[in-house]
Amino acid sequence: MVLFPQPVKSVYCRMHHDFPTHDVESHALIVVEFDDGATGVIDASSMAAVSKPRFRVLGDKATFVKYGVDPQEVAMRAGAIDGAAYDPAAYGRLYNGQVERPIATIPGRWRNYYENIADVLNQGATPAIQLSEMRRLMAVLDAAQASAREGRVVHVQG
Secondary structure, three states, X not given: OOOOOOOEEEEEEEEEOOOOOOOOOOEEEEEEEEOOOXXXXXXXXXXXXXXXXXXXXXXXXXXXXXXXXXXXXXXXXOOOHHHOOOOHHHXXXXXXXXXXXXXXXXXXXXXXXXXXXXXXHHHOOOOOOOHHHHHHHHHHHHHHHHHHHHOOOEEOOO
């Protein structure tokens, strides 16, 4: 939601529960329509045999496609989040209809988020994620749940 700061107009969502023994969805498709006419599509599945792009951004001048997970995910599971290695083979690709070129991954630092929370609680620092951003995100997630439950597009308030 931080990538698209414009107001959300509506949300449509379908969820599938294909494994009766699991308490979470096995697949979710969410279509978010923004006030300015842009559309965001989130398609997540634990059932896909082949990985989908992590990001696919379509524009009228170019398309950006990125596969794979943030290397911090793998490093975190191994207990060494600061040792995340960024492989140039996993860089995103930018296509403009004539040429394709790699776009280097900007290294992240998830640790900053948790350090910020500690600073907010212990020193009164400003939160990196504002309450207004969380309210906006929660309104979209609530609308997605309602849409999946009711089988209809849900308009987002505010």
